[in-house]
Structures are given as structure tokens and as C-alpha cells.
Amino acid sequence: MKVHGKRHWLHVASTDKYTCYFAHPKRGSEAIDAMGILPEFKGVAVHDGWKPYNGYNCDHALCNAHLQRELIGIEESYKQQWAKDMNELLSEMKKYTDECKEQVKDLDFEQVKALEKRFDTVVAKGIEENPPSLNPERQGKRGMYPKTKARNLLDRFIEHKEKILRFLKDLKVPFENNQAERDVRMMKLQQKISGTFRTTRGAEAFCRIRAYISTIRKNGLPVLEGILAALKGAPLAIP
Template identity: 80%
Template structure:
């Protein structure tokens, strides 16, 4: 719920083309920290207290592992809150990679490494065009004419 509130706040700031309010960000981060603290109270660090003679790390629950990652990567998780250019999620990067598997399933495999390289270059070009809000169709036409679209800085 908190992350969706954070996303809603940043989306509103983007729509209204306004700066992020430091006090609002601080309040949201404090809510995040309080949830983390509650999670620490409800999820002890290990399943079994240290037993004499046992070597290695003590096992942790899945929820404790997730909680530890939230603590360790807090800055990266909340980057979208302080930087409006940062995406809320990284699904686009996953989608870019995922396209390779259906291609392999449909055609079996790439016959030569150059074919795989060409496929990756084309997919990267299309992905870049989409990420910059340009028309994919116009981008492909321009590339076929020998004058690929340039991305504005």
C-alpha cells in the first residue's frame, strides 16, 4: 500500500510538472522505515538460535531475507521517489530480455551467432525508440532507408 501511495505521489508530481516536496518524501520514507521496524519485530533474525558446535550461517525465513534486502537496498528501492526520471519498476528491462526466449522457441534456435547478434541489435533499437516515446514504425522505416532516428538528448 505504501509503495502505491509513493508511486501515486510521484505520478502526480510528473503530471503537474512540479518539484518533489522534501517534507512529503521524508514522511513517506519514515512510513517505510516504520514498516521495516515492525517487520524486524515480527521476524526474528534466525530460525534457530546458535547451537554450540554448529558452523555456518544461521538459517533465516524467506520473509526475513526479503526484509534484509529492503534494509540493504532501501536507496535503490525508493530511488523513484527522489528522482522523477527513475522508473517505479524495472519491468521494461525484463521485457527486453524476455523476447529472446519466444524467438528461440518459434524458430528452434539461431543458425549462426551473427543472426543472434542481428536480432539483439534490432530489439535494442526498437526498445530504445519505445523508451524515448518515438514511433516504432517510423523508426524502422527510417532505419531501412539508411537514416535511423536519433534520440534527443
């Protein structure tokens, strides 16, 4: 976001019932702390894996839509079979969990175990396709084993397996963070139309107003009535 002609960051935390927007000149933990949600949050935070999020004491799940886009890029740019296989496996896992939700049935432990085993098999294939290589010119320096983009992505699948597959073991956890992505679209539209905010106070007010309207809509309440109620000092109570 542009405020006073300077770059700020729009932070969003949302569920299917609530939306919170927060503008801040920083992107990292200073802004997240000031927003005041993640420091107290005890549920499952679904995000893109950006490092500052991981420092907060809650359960974490990675957005698989982000990972699938990266897998497609690795498949197309590096012609790596493991990336294609992993992308297809994640889609199959999503299809299975979606069916469980639609049919209101519990996860089958044996099927989950079988899918997880296939995940490990694909990772093993990825390791075969991306063995560590020693660069003699960089011995003794940081990064003496330089990694390709493919290997870096593979390492994330190894290190963060639990976060990636959390949706497969808990049906309350979504496959991706599309809820937040959708909630950001209106704010991006404002930037295209207006471009910038003249004051910090204006940016903060806009975030509060849009968050209130978004939350009203998510709960099926009348927006105009909600705005009038807020102007009268008695905003609508959200269940």
C-alpha cells in the same frame, strides 16, 4: 537463448529512446563487461538487484515491481503483516510520484520525509515479526542463524533502502524496470516461434537488427524506411 543447442543469456539495456540487446554464453560480469554499457554508465541503473550489477560504478535503483511480487508471496505464504503494509506503502509512494509527474510539480520534502518515516516503521514491524533464531544443531557452521524467506526479503529492505526509495527522491527514476521487461517480450516471442539459433553470428545479428528496429520505433521514425536505409549503408540517425 539457445545457440548451437546450448544455453546463452540475453542481456538488455534500454531507455524510452534506445534499446540494446546482447547475447552471451555467460550471465554475470564477464558478459556485462563484454556488452560494454554498464562499465561506462554514469546514470541510474534500474534493475532487479542481481548481485553482479552492484559492482558497477553508477547509481542504482531496485525494481519495486519485483519487490512487490515477493512481498505478496511472503504475505500469502507466511501471513506477515509487515509485507502487506510495505506493499501498500510502495503503491502509495508510486501514486504520489506519478501525481507529481502528471502535474509537473516538484516533490514536497516534508511528504517525502513522512513517507520515508513510515517505511522505517514498517521495517521495524518486520523485525519484530522476524527475530533472529539460533539453531543449536548448526552452531559453529555457516548460517548458524538460519533465515526464512521472509527475513531474507526484510534484510534487503534494510540494506538497500536507498536503492529502493531512489524513485521517491528523484522523479527521473522510474518505479520499476518495466521498460526492459517490455523490450524483452519481442525476443521471447522469437524463441517461441523459432526456438533456437544455429550460429552465434546469427544470434548476434538478430540482436543488432531487433535493437535497431526497437530504437527506431521508440523515436517515432518509420521502421521500413529505417531498414532500407541500413541496407544502403546509411542507417537513420537517432536524435
